[in-house]
Amino acid sequence: MLKKPRWDIFCTIIDNFGDAGFCWRLARQLVNEHGLEVRLWVDDLSILSQIEPAINVDEDRQSLRAVEVCCWRKSFVSTQPADVVIETFACTLPDNYILAMADLPQQPVWINLEYLSAENWTLDCHCLPSFHPHLSLTKYFFFPGFVEGTGGLLLEKSLLPARVSFNNISQDIFFQELGLQSRRDGELYISLFCYDDAPIEELLSACVISDVPIRVLVPQHSVNNAIGMFFGVGSPAAGQVLQSAKLKVCIIPFLEQDKYDQLLWACDINFVRGEDSFVRAQWAERVFIWNIYPQAEQSHRLKLEAFLELYTERMPPEMSVAVCSLWNAWNGNGQMINAWPIFAAQMTELTEYSNKWIRQLLPIGDLTSNLVRFSRKDQI
Numbered sequence: 001m002l003k004k005p006r007w008d009i010f011c012t013i014i015d016n017f018g019d020a021g022f023c024w025r026l027a028r029q030l031v032n033e034h035g036l037e038v039r040l041w042v043d044d045l046s047i048l049s050q051i052e053p054a055i056n057v058d059e060d061r062q063s064l065r066a067v068e069v070c071c072w073r074k075s076f077v078s079t080q081p082a083d084v085v086i087e088t089f090a091c092t093l094p095d096n097y098i099l100a101m102a103d104l105p106q107q108p109v110w111i112n113l114e115y116l117s118a119e120n121w122t123l124d125c126h127c128l129p130s131f132h133p134h135l136s137l138t139k140y141f142f143f144p145g146f147v148e149g150t151g152g153l154l155l156e157k158s159l160l161p162a163r164v165s166f167n168n169i170s171q172d173i174f175f176q177e178l179g180l181q182s183r184r185d186g187e188l189y190i191s192l193f194c195y196d197d198a199p200i201e202e203l204l205s206a207c208v209i210s211d212v213p214i215r216v217l218v219p220q221h222s223v224n225n226a227i228g229m230f231f232g233v234g235s236p237a238a239g240q241v242l243q244s245a246k247l248k249v250c251i252i253p254f255l256e257q258d259k260y261d262q263l264l265w266a267c268d269i270n271f272v273r274g275e276d277s278f279v280r281a282q283w284a285e286r287v288f289i290w291n292i293y294p295q296a297e298q299s300h301r302l303k304l305e306a307f308l309e310l311y312t313e314r315m316p317p318e319m320s321v322a323v324c325s326l327w328n329a330w331n332g333n334g335q336m337i338n339a340w341p342i343f344a345a346q347m348t349e350l351t352e353y354s355n356k357w358i359r360q361l362l363p364i365g366d367l368t369s370n371l372v373r374f375s376r377k378d379q380i
């Protein structure tokens, strides 16, 4: 019998949950759908444990959902390198691991899996080799993306069918488990996950004067202080509901990663951020608004512009203007109070567009399968 190819994924946590969240999905999909043997090396298990509570932060090696999760310590234990080595987001591999790769009779496939961007230059760099200056090793750049010629986006085979079968009964159960009532007709449901500097107060002010009742569901994270300030209370805890006119804000616990998908499916509008929740909101086929991760020298602005250009390309002009104004305002460039009503008036059309958008993405294939295909040496 042929031995299963072994993959090592290396992940350093720069900030927040996105790095761990992305790697955890990738590792699981490689095991579940491609039958591979996967080790995930993470330098901070406590972050991973927040989105996957079954992780034991005190164990340096553990098997979870058929992935071997390993704590990546500064003094890296010498280990036999895998057949395919994924260095995520340009994290630097341990020196002794690189030397061990060079010592192997057959070079492993070494891939630097980059951050997601819709900028055109990523197409020129996707799959480019980079030769090690001293060792006989080649590293390849692999770019996730939204268009043909990039690596695509993470998408498990089961995700879209699971979303379709998430019916009203599943939704009621989901809300019940969170201690919330079932959805009421005519109420707009919004999930909110964003960075601290997003204009939260402006959003809530716009919601307060809305014609329709609005319920905002907030998984507990650092923005709770801003929400508390808006309502003139301290930082609200999970379970608390705050109300002003037709607006209700419900603080819910920070969810397990798979449950977070269900939250996105259960809401009409999802405010998401970073990279991973941004991608999940697209597969949720709901209206979404992106709070981009702020970068030095404002380089995130170019990234935001590039995505907006692509995403709105096939929209009618008035919808495109509504989306660009709101997204820019949410990212610190404009007034939410002006942009919100124009955006909200396009809800039906925007919801329909979210289906068109994913149909545009599907032909690229999913990132994990594209990676597996690339990793087969004969393809390189």
Ligand code: TRH
Pocket: 014, 015, 016, 017, 018, 019, 020, 021, 022, 050, 051, 115, 193, 219, 253, 254, 255, 256, 257, 258, 260, 273, 274, 275, 276, 277, 278, 293
């Ligand atoms: O946490 P983030 O801000 O991570 C960011 C981005 O990845 C960014 O690109 C990177 O450069 C920076 O970190 C260092 O946002 P993101 O990417 O959406 O990741 C959040 C993860 O948390 C995602 O996997 C979904 C998960 N999540 C839950 O599991 N439960 C929850 O309740 C919520 C709100 C999120």
